[in-house]
Every structure is written in C-alpha cells, then in structure tokens.
Amino acid sequence: MRPQVLIIGCGFGGLEAARALASADVDITVVDKTNHHLFQPLLYQVATAGLSAPSIAAPIRHLFRRQRNVTTLLGEVVAIDAAGQTVTLKDGAQLRWDHLIVAAGATHSYFGRDEWAEFAPGLKTLQDAFEIRRRVLLAFEAAEREDDPARRAALLQFVVVGGGPTGVELAGTFAEIARHTLPGEFRRIDPRQARVLLVEGSPRVLQSMPEALSQRAREQLNALGVEVKLGARVTGIDAEGLDITTAAGAERLHSRCVVWAAGVAASPLGRALADATGCTLDRAGRVVVEPDLSLKGFPAIRVIGDLAAAQSHAPGREPRPVPGVSPGAKQMGRHAAANIRRALAGQPALPFRYRDYGNLATIGRNSAVVDLGTPLGPWRFSGYPAWLFWLFAHVYFLIGFRNRFVVLLDWAWAYWTHDRHARVVSEASPGRDVTA
C-alpha cells in the first residue's frame, strides 16, 4: 500500500500541496467541509453582488478529476489522533494517514465578543458573502419603504469595521453601489445619500502596506465617498448600530448594516491539534510550527496556511513571520509537499522560506495600491495603473479558464454599465438565505 497523505482543507494551501504531489507515489485524500475551493480574494465581490458564487468557487473534485492519486471527501474533521495516525470525521468515520497536512484556515474573531456576530457578519465563506449581500440590498429596499427620516438615514448608513484589505474593498464597493449602481432605480430615496463609514482602530488603513500607500488608499476611499474613521475602537454593536470611541470621545453610529472585517482567528482544529500533540498556539489560536512546517515531535504532521504561525527562514537573515496572505499559503503548501517527497526519499526536511513578491489591495473602481518587491527595490504605485494591475493579477490566479473568462466578462460589463448583476435576494424575510 502506498503512503497515505491526508490533507485537511482545500484552500490555497491544501490545493497547492495536493497538486505538488501529483507525480508522487502516494495516495492523497483531501477532506473539506465544503464541496468547493473558494477564491477568497474575490469573495468581497460576491458580497457586493458583482460576481455570482460559481465564478469564484470550483468543485474540489472537479479540480482533481485528472489527478488520479487524489480522492476527494466532503466531511468535517473533528479530532486528530497523532500517535494512532488517524483523524475522525463528524459522522464518526476514521481516516488513516502516514503524512498529515492540516490546512484548515481561519475564521473571523470578535475578540471575545461573539454576541456581535449576529449584528456584524464577517466575510470568510460564501454563506457570509450572501448574508452581507442580503443585508446591504435589503437595507436599500427597507429605506425605500421607510417614511421616518431618522430611521431612513440609519438604513442608509453602512459601517465596515476593520481597515485591512477586506474592509477597504467592502467599503469602497458599498460606496460604488450607492453612487453608481442603484441611482435611478429608486423613486422615494436617493441611494447617493447613503453614507459608508470605515472604522479602523489603528492610525491608518492597510497596515501591512508602506505608510505612503496607506495614505493614498485613504485618499482614494474619500474620493469614492467613504468616510474613514481612524483610531476608533468599537465598544458595542447591536441591532441598531454601534458604539465607538475615538480621541474625540464616544460616538454612536446608527446603522442597520454593519460588516465585521476586523479580526481573524485560526480554525478550531488548531485547538484539536494542540490537544493531540501538545503543540503551542499563539494568541490568535494559530499553531506554532517548526522551521520545516512540521510539529515538534511529530515530523509527519505539517500545518500550513492561515492556521500556521510560521516563520520564513532565509539564509543569513533573522526568521520573520509569514504574512497571512494567499501566496504564503500556496508556498507553504508546495513546501510541505516537497518535504513529504524528501521524507519518502529518506532525505531530511528543509526549512520554509517565504518569497515576498509584494502586496496589493484594491479599493474600488479605478482605485488600488500596489507594493512590489523587485530586484531594483520596491516599486510602489496607486490609482488606475494599480487597479489594472490588481485586476489582471487576480484574473490570472483565478482557477480554471472558464472562471477567468466569466469574471473578466462580468467586470467589463460592470465597468461600462455600473450594473452589478448578482443582486438577487431569494427571500424578503430576514433569516432566510440569499442566493448567488
């Protein structure tokens, strides 16, 4: 029997690891809670009705149809037995492994205030995206039917908490919807009067970017019509809005549509791994891994992607943390696969080195910031050229020719018409779900 490689999670890391083992003499089983690989960088476009779900979600087994050494299983891993080399699925089934790659990713964190989740959904899954889309579209619908000016204003106030890439993208696109997509479709309200607020705790947006680009991003947000509140701490969220504290004091923001893009927490599988192996978790619940991405004392278990607190080990340099971005997850996936091949060949594992090709974030129509590392030093630019660069980079990395083509088509359509085609809410009543 060939060595059994079990991969938990088919995000960027898990997918890349399985692909990198295509020609290896192993049997690979990929287990995921959902049936699809999600292109998360464009998830905000589903949440803002620009793309339909199938454009950014490909069935996992379809992606592996030609890779005959992969078996895809739909299931949720709830326990890991490190000594017995098995995992247990939610329905009790057990899967055996010789090599385990845990790539279960992250979810959002409300910093211990889980009661906020109900009033401020985060954006990690397609379900989340549909819920946000539903809330945004139904807020405009309710405003059209609301006679009371104060309640109408609250319905037309949209608040995004968190000024990272997702928060910036969401706020910029909300503003675009209000200013360009919806005007002309309502008879009683003017959607252009909607206010979009971006609330960030630190002194600048896009903290992972150089300061000058954060400043440019803020200017572009303002130009799109987003009010940016920096240094603002959220102290409460309820059905009617949220409370924030800034240098100017406490403030109440009335809103029926608050989106949470502030905190990330590792998958609960990190805790299961710690129970099984005694490994250390960092503050965000991520698994502290060895330089080769394995767990201390368990060389056959590797943790990659957002679930790993990994360091990059470049020769002659201090180790530094790998950022939680998709290139990091992909590189870890390939590295874990390479170390499995080395282990099978009796060679020692190599430490992981992250290659940082740069950082980019989009803000809205014609607006983005790009920070590229080149052999000649950093290359930074913003505005329209950055937006074009962002667009083609994302289409290039989208999986599958068809998706790429459809996304480009959708974007071209949206660009010229300002229309957003995926504005479908399947049921009017809250609590019911929304369609893609």
Place this chain on the structure above:
Amino acid sequence: MRPQVLIIGCGFGGLEAARALASADVDITVVDKTNHHLFQPLLYQVATAGLSAPSIAAPIRHLFRRQRNVTTLLGEVVAIDAAGQTVTLKDGAQLRWDHLIVAAGATHSYFGRDEWAEFAPGLKTLQDAFEIRRRVLLAFEAAEREDDPARRAALLQFVVVGGGPTGVELAGTFAEIARHTLPGEFRRIDPRQARVLLVEGSPRVLQSMPEALSQRAREQLNALGVEVKLGARVTGIDAEGLDITTAAGAERLHSRCVVWAAGVAASPLGRALADATGCTLDRAGRVVVEPDLSLKGFPAIRVIGDLAAAQSHAPGREPRPVPGVSPGAKQMGRHAAANIRRALAGQPALPFRYRDYGNLATIGRNSAVVDLGTPLGPWRFSGYPAWLFWLFAHVYFLIGFRNRFVVLLDWAWAYWTHDRHARVVSEASPGRDVTA
C-alpha cells in the same frame, strides 16, 4: 393625483402588465415578495447546476429603472380590501389602488400530503432550486463515502415525481449529470451507475403535448438513461424513499433524493381575494375570472397568470381554458393593461383571447419536442432540431442582453465540456443552505 395601479407579483404576467402601461398616465406600484423577476422556464437549470441564479433572476427595480411611472416595493401582500381599495402588507403597511392586478402565481401542491414536502422538494423559487441542487450533489458525495452497497444504491437513486415539462427536464438533466458530468471525478463510486426514475400517474409524459410527441419524449428519456414509470401513483414519501402503486402492484423505491414536480396550487392570495370579493375558486385554488379577466362585481380588480382560472374567448368558438404557461401569463398581463387603458378612456373592457403559438419541452442534451401552430396546421418535430429551437427560443425570451449572452456562454461551455459550473454547495451539513 393620477390613477394608482397596483400590481401584486412580478412574474411574467405582472412584469408584462406594468410594461404595457409604460406610456399610460398612471402611477404603477409593483409589489413582490422577492427582489427579482425569475425566468422560471430555466429554473430547472439552476437546480441542476447548469446556471447560476443571477443568470435567470433580474432585480425587479433594475428592470423598471427607466420606466419612471413604476415604483417597486419589496413586500408581501397578506390582505386585500376590495371595497376600500387597499392592500395590506405583512408589516402592516397599507397601499391604496384604483386598479388592482393580482399576479401572485402558483406554488406546488402535495394534494393534501404536505408532510411530503420535507422529503420531496418542489421547484418554484430559487430557494427550491438550491435545495434540489444541494440534495443531488450531496447524494453523490455521501455515496462516495458509503461502504454499504444497499445504502450506496439508495443514495444513487434519484426519483422525480411528475411527468410534466419540469419533471421531464429535471429527470433528463439528472441523467446527464450522472452519465456525463461527474464520471472521472469520483474514485470509489461510478456515477454512471446512478438510476434516475421518472414517476408519472397518467399513461404518458407531457400530457399537454400530442400523443406522438409524448411517445417521442419517452423514447428520448430512455435514451438519456431515465427509467419512466407511467400509471404510477405515489402513496407515501419518507426520508428513505417512496411507495408507489402501479398496475403491477405496490413497489418501494429507495431514494435519498426525491423531487416533486407533480402538483400546482394557486397562491394563497386567491383565498384572500375570495374572502374579499366572494369570487369563486376552482379546485386548484385559482380565481375564476370574468371574460375580461376582472372579478365579478369588481371591474377594477383583475387576476392574471397562474392564479387565474381564465378562459380564452375567440370569436365564433367555445371558450376554452388558458393553459398555465408563460405566454398565457404574458398575454393576460398585456390584456389587463389594455383594459385599464380602456377603462381610463371610458371604453368597455374586452374579453381575453389566448393566442396559442405552440408548445415545447426540452428533455436533455440534444433532446426536445416541439408542437407549433402555424397557418398551415400543426408543425411537430423532436430530437436535435427541436432542442436547438427550444434553446434559441428560451435565450430569446430571457430578459436583458447580459443574461442572454451569459446563458449562451454557459450552455456552449457545458455542451462542449459536459461540465456544469454551478456545482457549489455552501455547507456540508444538511439544513444549511446552498449557493447559486
């Protein structure tokens, strides 16, 4: 103040009525429970993962953005006051009307066995389509993980109840998925071993078609791999399958995926109308209307589409029932609008006459039947030419250039690759919803 026209429901009938009043000197309010107009003839393609929801669902207010005399409201009408000329929405809001068009459509009927709904979803809304898609795709996923041969066979047995157009389309497409889309993607099961059964109570499928075309349809179903059981009465449905009775006796069909395409019942608004006006309902709950589509004693209330039990009044011929198809609803919509214009001009209402241009149904890849009325007599054909005719007719009637183009693209892709791109299930756990 201009005359107020209130239209309840924005299916084919309501949409057409509002459009036909574009140049009339009236204010129109369109109220719908959802935010979108649904192109129902292609809903089965969402249920079978061929199309994503936004391709066949357009936001109602987007469709009316340039028709300035229309106000779109998202809301559910729960009561009608015929004398006071108002309707009440679910949240208590009241809307006044001078002319009322009720186009609330139909839902599925389990013939008094509503407990079957849980085990055999019908197909009327996008939610229904997502639920069916979820069940079909998850049945294959569960089969891949099932070791017991009997349970595996039950998971791979799909039963469609009802041999009308929807049932035939669903069964044909299920067979196509099993035979052409999924093979190669599974490692433990062979999807081609899936059985697709079509259960019909009468002696033939597509009863509204001439008998020869029913026969052709049945042959094409068989060629696609569908087993057709005619003269089969369903006596019970539960979580594990269904019981049927045929001339050969009682039979148990094990299945974890049963779809209901058998019965249609009018919207509950028919009952509300009967309470308000004393109008008569037929056995299916449809409102019996006057020759001009109004209600007896209430000339300003008109009922159209699937909610109306209407007759066609051609000069010199016996009145005959209008079939429950989209051309019927559209023609009634235009007729109701014309009669409103006549009423405003002081002219008497005209009786409705249905023009029957024919009937067509698709069965699956390259398979369809067409029955056209021409001045030279009926023109009937089937197979590939009928399928091409069906395809272009449906794309032609799809609303909005973008949708048409995207649907054609999706179909071309699916035709050449056998892939179905919308195979996304957002959560593995049953009970959670599915994405478009």
